[in-house]
């Protein structure tokens with residue numbers, strides 16, 4: 001999405017964009033080629049690009065994001081360093097967080113990391129023994145626990161305010177982009193004031209869970225003093241601390257540094273983004289499994305062939321499950337959680353169509369890879385992508401190993417009509433998990 005103002009590639013009119021359908025744009029592309037420019041307001045130009053090479057180039061070269069992204073998170077989370085518009089401000093924080101998350105999924109670390117999935121699966125047993133659930137709430141609950149426990153440790157599972165936190169997070173995540181799209185915050189509107197109240201409550205709860213995880217001895221990596229003490233001893237343990245600390249020093253937009261506030265801001269931002277994006281992906285996969293029992297069987301055969309009945313699943317096993325990994329990646333590609341990748345350009349001219357771009361064969365291997373953008377690309381790509389693909393694969397593998405996923409009988413009719421042929425709107429079927437007979 002490009003905008004002509006001040007070399008800006010993105011554009012701020014989130015609301016207007018929602019009314020421009022993919023179908024309409026693809027008609028325009030059929031007529032005018034891989035780059036289409038469309039005025040959506042007197043000063044706003046939407047540029048739609050379907051040439052994957054060009055899209056990749058734009059994402060790679062333009063390091064800075066549009067202020068809208070930063071504003072959305074700032075509004076909800078207060079001071080934070082991740083997701084802000086300038087690359088220089090987030091670089092170190094991104095690097096440390098990426099290391100922290102990737103360390104969670106390296107083969108040696110899999111035992112402790114996927115203990116989280118076991119704990120989440122125990123919750124499934126409890127939930128499913130009571131009743132059925134709709135896919136969205138189920139996925140949200142799974143994502144909430146996986147991301148929460150990954151960032152905050154086991155203390156997260158024992159936290160008495162977890163349900164209230166989950167509810168608040170989802171309410172805040174839903175409306176953030178809408179309120180951030182106002183150039184001047186509409187403080188005179190009661191609904192905006194209600195939103196701000198929700199954000200304030202969320203912040204208080206985040207502070208409380210960060211305190212709790214700090215009290216847990218295994219989690220004192222959040223504490224900068226312990227970081228300084230442990231400096232040079234255990235690089236993995238202090239990564240998140242490093243991430244927070246490094247950001248605190250460089251990311252504040254003026255004023256005295258307040259590391260405590262920034263730690264909470266960053267955690268809130270990660271929870272908001274990580275949970276809603278992961279919940280979307282889990283939901284998409286579950287819906288696919290419900291719609292396609294053949295795929296479910298195929299995955300089950302693959303899971304059983306890779307690991308024997310009693311053994312624990314390991315990251316190594318997952319890497320051998322090609323159909324499963326393909327299902328997770330393809331689900332992310334077809335229904336990306338973040339349909340708008342926003343960037344500010346560094347050089348204006350990079351957005352011209354390259355010569356011969358009309359002739360790009362989108363079916364070639366190269367084009368296929370380049371069109372894989374559910375996690376963005378380039379210097380601002382998602383730092384959680386490797387972690388999340390493996391964690392979700394682990395969740396689905398563990399789930400399918402023990403359960404079959406069925407639609408709730410009352411909803412089979414609704415499902416038939418709800419599946420949108422453009423795959424842009426997936427249904428939210430109620431699901432029942434039945435124990436597999438061994």
Ligand code: HEM
Pocket residue numbers: 059065082083084090094097101147270273274275277278279281332336337338341342373374375376377378379380381382383384385388
């Ligand atoms: C299925 C789950 C997820 C999806 C689909 C997703 C997708 C995305 C996308 C599209 C972006 C923007 C990339 C760009 O502009 O090029 C992004 C950024 C980011 N993601 Fe994710 N994400 C997911 C999960 C996570 C998780 C679990 C974490 C960490 C806990 C995470 C951390 C980040 C961070 C820190 C950024 C900001 C990078 C920056 O602005 O420099 N993501 N993600």
